[in-house]
Amino acid sequence: MTEIIAKLIRLSHDIGREDRHLAILGEGNTSADVGDGTFFIKASGGNLATLDATGLSRVKFETILAAVDDPTLDDTGVREVLLASRADADSKLPSVETFMHAVCLQDAGAKWIGHCHPVSVLQVLCSNQGAAPFLQHVFPDEIVVCGRNLAVVPYIDPGIELARSVRAELLRFDQEYGGAPKVILLENHGPVALGQSERDVLNILLMLDKWARILVGTSTMGGPQFLPDATAQRIDTRPDEHYRRKAIAALDNK
């Protein structure tokens, strides 16, 4: 458990780094599945860049997911649920995004989650095109790292309703493509990266940031030249790209 805490703090610092422009102030949150029916999540209001162990709460999946499943519960009852979900009663109030993290960890089979509000990605998600530019591809590495298909959720206030919408989108995604996405784009809000390791999460967010900056840059050059679908599909399934995917997952971003 100490190792998970150390890794989660390091991931939080990596996402919160000022020079990366992925999150400022109290923006963004990270989580990690402990594997015993609980997960760690950033406490409400904490700063990713300076997070320490006291800024993490360990919460019970059962309490959080029961609330997501309870149609009578709305955002007014959320604070009590969050307080009751804590595995350690003296830890801080978990983030209001705890519900969304629980759904991503449970329904999408992720082990680590990172959510933030990058300037670059929001330049696209807050534009009149929303998430649409990310539904086609522009260069191979974003396909390799962020996946062939991305999930998209239109704007909903953070909280239990957002978690329910994310759950519905994960179900739709699985039915359409089979499996889970690596990225969920929350329009007018920010991306969620779903990883099997903490490195996956950072790699996905850094590549998504680069992809977004390229998309925005191409808008000053007459617009992006999207790769044909067949090319994107080929890149996604090429054996050497599988090898590269594994190699990237093993990289250290320090």
Ligand SMILES: [Zn+2]
């Ligand atoms: Zn957010």
